[in-house]
Amino acid sequence: MLTISSRVDVMNRLGRAMADSTRSRILLSLLDTPGYPAQLARDLDLTRTNVSNHLACLRGCAIVVAEAQGRQTRYKIADPHISSALNSLLDVTLAVDESAPCLNPSCTMPGCCDREPADDRDRRATA
16 A cells, blocks of 8 residues: 555656656657667667666666566656556646647546536637
8 A cells, every 4th residue: 555655755766767858758759669779769869878778767766667678778668657647648638728628528537528518618709
């Protein structure tokens, strides 16, 4: 069972992982598919050293894991629950942004997706 102290540690690790825009870009890329440092560097227009340093941080935060594949190392999100949680966090953050469109109209969460976009509301108010 997680104690308050261990929960705080987990939240701090997650916060540290996402606090840097480069790490966030790497995480978003790894949410789509596992990747290799060289490929991530090319796709994100970063240096391999920079990507490797950020991947080391994400490993240290227990967000990603490294899998040796011959002479290469493949990185992926450590657990499918983390991927699901990160995607949910993104969805929730977008859901509370009134200017963002609803991403899941079939959502059953009270108050979600039952509002009209802010632009439509503003247009009606000035009409």
